[in-house]
Amino acid sequence: METLLAFVIGGLYAAGLFMMLRRSIVKLIIGIGLLGHAANLLIFTIAGLTRARPPLIPATPDSPSVFADPLPQALILTAIVIGFAVQAFALVLIHRVVQTVGTDDLDNMKATDT
């Protein structure tokens, strides 16, 4: 399972970076989104995939020694919420950019570069 997920994460990173290198700002936003998903899946995988084990165990001597760690899910949940907010903002931003600049081509947005 880890191997499969590792490939999925690698693919997501690659796809995200590829999209960010495109000239269209819509693809840029999609790329950022993919990058965020890749990071979230990375946390999920590297923190250990434990199947069918309880996350909360009683503090008794005979409690099971293998248990699932709920913290990575909490981290990912937070990251997803933040990522969602950022994506929403980014979408509004590119909408305004297209309205103001009149194009979605990043090559035409070099006026402020040095």
Place this chain on the structure above:
Amino acid sequence: MNLLLILPLLIPMIAAILSMLARSSRRAQRTFAVTGTALLFASGLLLVQSVWHNGIQAAQMGAWPAPFGITVVADLFSAIMVAIAGFMGLAVAVYSLATIDRQREAFGYHPLLHILLMGVCGAFLTGDLFNLYVWFEVMLMASFVLMALGGERAQMEGAIKYVTINLISSAVFLAAVGILYGVMGTLNMADLALKLRDTPRMDLLTTVAMLFLVAFGIKAAVFPLFFWLPASYHTPPVAVSAIFAGLLTKVGVYALIRVFTLLFVQDVAYTHTIILALAGLTMVTGVLGAMAQNEFRRILSFHIVSQIGYMILGLGFFTTAAVAGSIFYIIHHIIVKTNLFLLSGVVHRLQGTYELKKLGGLYSTRPGLSILFLIPALSLAGLPPLSGFFAKFTLVQAGLEAQHYLLVATALGVGLLTLFSMTKIWAEAFWKEPPEPGETGEPAMISESRASRFLVILPIALLALATLLIGLAAEPLYLLASRAAEQLMNPAEYIQAVLGRRP
């Protein structure tokens, strides 16, 4: 729970909420803007005093014991940064009263400024890596909106780059946090510091350290990750530029110093040598970039990059004296750079342009303003007796002690080139003959009331005074910086404050 630790987060949050509720009343919003930031500054100073007398302080949120809950920690470095963030917030809030237009105020400029300050203070105070990520995002969201608020074309183009690069940095940061959690099983910084001391996973840890270096390096605008900064910092209104220039990159530097003194010190010969090389290249490229520019704020933006090099140079030397130099440099730089940006705004209001070619003659018409410009400008270049001299002096001395002669020579040479840039602004904007009428843009300040002029000059004069005071009486601040550096270099006290036991 220690209330002083929470106040720097509570005050801006309450101020933001109040000023959002008072959306319709411009006057109420402006009152909250000034009182909120003034209270934040006061709470920061109290925090410095309290940490100075009682040592490092920690509070556990929700009363969860240390490695499990979220910890808020203030060592001297954090406390100093919070105080200075409050100071800059106050200066910029006052300056904004006269410079931010009604439309931006109506669309929430003041609450956003408070939220930005809350994010910055949170990043300084947190003792948990994932919480640091969250505070970074709070700060970033506010800065995104502040950057784009107003919707001018240049702002939009700047914002796209700023948002993109910061989101990439966040994704890298998040991945680094995830891997570190996977390896060590904790994200509490004090707990991590303990567990990282004798870890067998050196190979993976160096990778994680580099990921953190990239993530924070982007935020701090370190070579070769700085291109977004000069492309975006000159686009928003001056008050926003000033607070960004003063605080945001320094949050990245703060995070770098924190992580590379507390956590990743297992392989100093490798990691800190990379930091040293980056520091040297950052200084040189930043200052060379500034020399090629002819626009007031772009020159200043490139100088931010160059100065970031000095700050992480001290981290790279990795001696107590050098880290003290870095901290001193950060304090000096935040004050000076914010002030220079505010001054560029005044020049723009007087002559209607940022282009040096179209400026001129300000020394004959506004001698007082010219002196106010000279103080931070010469301080940035490091001329005695201003604050920049002592900042550079401590760093150079530490560098000589650590026998990094090439980097010391670079630092001194870059100082000289900084002086060149500053004299260029001086000669073009202040010294040369006034431009022909019709060549300049529309000046705005002539028609303005005395009160508004006062509000613009007051923060500039205060910051210039702070620069002078630091220069003339450097010792108290130097003592503060070296105590902070000692705490950073000997993390035992930090670990004990958080975990409640000696390592």
